[in-house]
Amino acid sequence: MLTELMHRLGRYLDAPDVWLPSLNRANGRTRQQRTERSVACVQLLRASLKYLDLLTLRVGVPLTGGGMQNLTLPFLAKQAGLDLRRAERAMRDLQAAGLTSVRSRCERGKDGGYKGLAAIKYVPAALFGAFGLAKWLRHERSKAALRQERRAAADAKEGRRGTRDARDTREHARGQLWLAGMKNGIAGRGGRARPASAGTDEAAAAEFDRQVQIRAGQIKQADPSLSREACFRLARQQLAPPR
Template identity: 75%
Template structure:
């Protein structure tokens, strides 16, 4: 491509487009930020880097500048939310699931209106640079509502820019981190279960002790102070058991101290 044409294509870039990070800032793996940067080479020489995208519209002519820019920016927005383990575009959610992203969200991230984003999506899918599986749910009235599609990026996209080996390395590291997180979560879950069970047993034992305490209402008239003290201790034990049940990690002394702070003895 001549220097004049390169200058024309760069000058044609619309203002306000997000600039891809160069060093993986913001928690983005460096292999992703590097590909986001290298995608700019497509704008300089489309047939040298992604010929399938350059011919996605079925024409023998080179892809128009604004169309190629839209494709690059939509890819960059997708890379920002790419899960390396599954190569799926989305945001991790509670448990092991993933929240899918709508095209409108990705279009906003790419600085595109919906019309250009939809056209770029068709070009990228035709070129084999992204894939999407539509989803819907059925409402109570029997109608269907569209949901955010499940989107994937291919490993070949990284290979086209000389990043295939780096991608395999980062995916292995990401898979290992995921396994370690799951093991740590499972261990914490087992610990919480044990602590909860111990708290339940302790609460039952406190209830048994309280049931054996004399009822202050039946105390002799001249034993009023002793009856009030016994009732206060009874309430402290009950409250301590509740505190322990709510937070099994607290030990006995802490639970009783908090219970006494929260309860004011009758006077």
């Protein structure tokens, strides 16, 4: 859809007052916008559309950890094939025409001064409507919102799975150590081992069964095709202490 809008923007050059009258009069004069100025505006708009996020209509590059990297005007000017001075004039025209909104940003440095950051830029939905793409835009934004929801759900599920696996691993390791201690007894004086009592043997057996159940569940999750009996058999084999 963005490619189609980039293509349709060319219609403005043939009939400015028909397609984008607000841009045609952005210079505040009654005469038509000069051709080279019109071309610069169209080129800068096309460069912005290359990096447009459909869900937010924000110009930028998505970051891996979330958020978005804003793009500077010099970067967009290079993408549009314009020198910076002409790009600045085009950006002023686009803002005056309501075809781009810009929100300036800055950060405070350690010396107490302020440094400008790449401004946040948006393209209005009305631009798509002006070229007959309003319905298509709504459809694509709905799809983008659904994709974002699915990604968020998948990330949350993966996070819960990682937490559960880590907990099971810790429990398994602690159980193995506990079983080894119960089997061998606690070393007394002179390094000799005390035999475990009958009550201790029963506790060790119960803990072993619990660890077998946990491990069997992990095996089933890794390979759902295995039967319950096979999962428990493999779990017992893996957890059995070496002879």
